[in-house]
Amino acid sequence: MVTSPEILHEHVKNIFPIFRSITGKGIRQTLEYISQRTEGFSISHVDSGTEVLDWTVPDEWNAYGATIRRTTGEVMIDWARCNLHLVQYSIPIRARVSRGELEKHLHWLPDQPDLIPYRTSYYRKDWGFCLSAHQYSQLTDDEYDVEIRTELGPGRLSYGEVLVPATMESGNEAGEVLFSIHCCHPALANDNASSIAIAIEVIRTLQKRPDRRLSYRFVFIPGTIGSITWLARNRDRIRHIRHGLVMSCLGDDGLPTYKQSRRGNAAIDRYAEYLVQTRWGGKVVPFEPYGYDERQYCSPGFNLPVGCLMRSPNGQFAQYHTSADNLDFVTPAGLYASFGFIMDLVTMMEQDFHPRSLCPYGEPQLGRRGLYKTIGGGDEKDPHSAFDQMTLLWVLNLADGDHSLLDIAQRSGKPFPAVAAATGVLVRADLLARPAWGQVPMPPASVSSPAGTSAPSASWT
Numbered sequence: 005m006v007t008s009p010e011i012l013h014e015h016v017k018n019i020f021p022i023f024r025s026i027t028g029k030g031i032r033q034t035l036e037y038i039s040q041r042t043e044g045f046s047i048s049h050v051d052s053g054t055e056v057l058d059w060t061v062p063d064e065w066n067a068y069g070a071t072i073r074r075t076t077g078e079v080m081i082d083w084a085r086c087n088l089h090l091v092q093y094s095i096p097i098r099a100r101v102s103r104g105e106l107e108k109h110l111h112w113l114p115d116q117p118d119l120i121p122y123r124t125s126y127y128r129k130d131w132g133f134c135l136s137a138h139q140y141s142q143l144t145d146d147e148y149d150v151e152i153r154t155e156l157g158p159g160r161l162s163y164g165e166v167l168v169p170a171t172m173e174s175g176n177e178a179g180e181v182l183f184s185i186h187c188c189h190p191a192l193a194n195d196n197a198s199s200i201a202i203a204i205e206v207i208r209t210l211q212k213r214p215d216r217r218l219s220y221r222f223v224f225i226p227g228t229i230g231s232i233t234w235l236a237r238n239r240d241r242i243r244h245i246r247h248g249l250v251m252s253c254l255g256d257d258g259l260p261t262y263k264q265s266r267r268g269n270a271a272i273d274r275y276a277e278y279l280v281q282t283r284w285g286g287k288v289v290p291f292e293p294y295g296y297d298e299r300q301y302c303s304p305g306f307n308l309p310v311g312c313l314m315r316s317p318n319g320q321f322a323q324y325h326t327s328a329d330n331l332d333f334v335t336p337a338g339l340y341a342s343f344g345f346i347m348d349l350v351t352m353m354e355q356d357f358h359p360r361s362l363c364p365y366g367e368p369q370l371g372r373r374g375l376y377k378t379i380g381g382g383d384e385k386d387p388h389s390a391f392d393q394m395t396l397l398w399v400l401n402l403a404d405g406d407h408s409l410l411d412i413a414q415r416s417g418k419p420f421p422a423v424a425a426a427t428g429v430l431v432r433a434d435l436l437a438r439p440a441w442g443q444v445p446m447p448p449a450s451v452s453s454p455a456g457t458s459a460p461s462a463s464w465t
């Protein structure tokens with residue numbers, strides 16, 4: 005089945021209600037959901053107490069219920085109604101407490117009185133409830149009965165992983181693309197059920213492609229401690245990573261936001277910037293050591309070429325980490341546009357290389373090869389690959405081994421897909437050396453036209 009906006013939204017709907025945290029049954033249930041829909045997915049478990057880089061894998065936490073009741077028995081707050089009500093990693097408690105004592109354990113948003121915030125206390129033993137300001141204003145009695153049924157103790161941290169291996173020989177060009185998706189938040193749709201949904205469909209799409217020059221590794225981890233654990237256990241694998249992307253908050257109707265890697269000029273930084281400028285709109289923001297798991301991948305010891313793709317950036321939309329980050333906030337069109345952006349990135353990673361002319365002295369005679377005034381590409385699958393005579397001339401002129409296809413696209417002003425298609429024609433005419441993996445280009449991505457999405461520029465310019 006070809007990915008559609010509706011399929012993506014359906015995944016979000018299925019993932020949203022599962023009660024997740026950085027450890028416990030919910031994250032494992034979420035990993036099972038992904039496992040059932042992809043091939044070769046594996047789930048790893050790491051014992052609590054294991055030392056990972058400068059951190060320690062925490063105890064496992066599971067929740068079964070949480071209520072605040074009047075002393076008459078009337079239920080005021082119930083975790084079963086909204087799983088954001090319970091502060092994550094709350095320790096168990098069953099007690100009658102004064103209003104003053106309860107107050108110290110309540111979190112609400114005075115400026116957004118209808119919304120319930122999302123709060124955690126992973127590394128400080130405490131308990132607490134999150135509630136709307138309206139609910140808070142109703143807690144006027146002198147005493148309340150508080151019950152939190154949770155378990156916190158030695159267990160395991162779980163994460164999931166799948167490798168979609170390269171199918172083409174590519175010699176020294178071989179490499180891995182790392183996608184990292186956090187899946188530790190409970191009922192929040194954009195942050196980060198959206199990215200889990202999109203990643204499932206990117207995996208499925210890649211697994212169907214017969215010609216992969218690169219390998220693709222997807223890791224589904226709890227935020228921060230998960231990427232730290234993965235990095236600690238995969239130090240020997242890291243040198244294979246050529247491009248990497250943290251996927252987060254990818255389902256709202258905002259325009260794309262690409263946050264650069266710490267390097268700032270890695271190939272993925274350039275590809276993403278090009279897609280923002282020429283096709284999908286949005287903006288590029290510089291790296292900063294705050295945000296999602298890019299902080300770990302881009303810590304100075306690793307300094308991997310890992311950027312982060314979002315739509316509305318974390319902390320900068322009113323719904324962020326509240327009950328308004330729900331199934332209405334995430335739209336099929338927003339999800340599908342993010343899927344398209346990522347598939348375009350994949351296409352650029354697959355196709356880009358540094359072509360070298362086999363006929364660099366003087367212009368090659370195109371007429372003799374049937375290429376004079378050739379107009380090509382532009383097939384049904386990817387109309388943006390249409391190229392003209394000038395595209396061919398630009399590729400031939402810049403095919404000195406120093407310019408990549410992206411360099412050529414930017415210098416010539418011709419769309420990247422057209423440059424790639426023209427390069428393919430010139431390779432087949434033996435005017436350019438074959439790349440190490442044989443043939444250019446890979447077929448276009450399954451999303452060639454972002455119709456119905458919020459992208460302002462529906463075509464490569």
Ligand code: ZN
Pocket residue numbers: 189195325
């Ligand atoms: Zn978050």
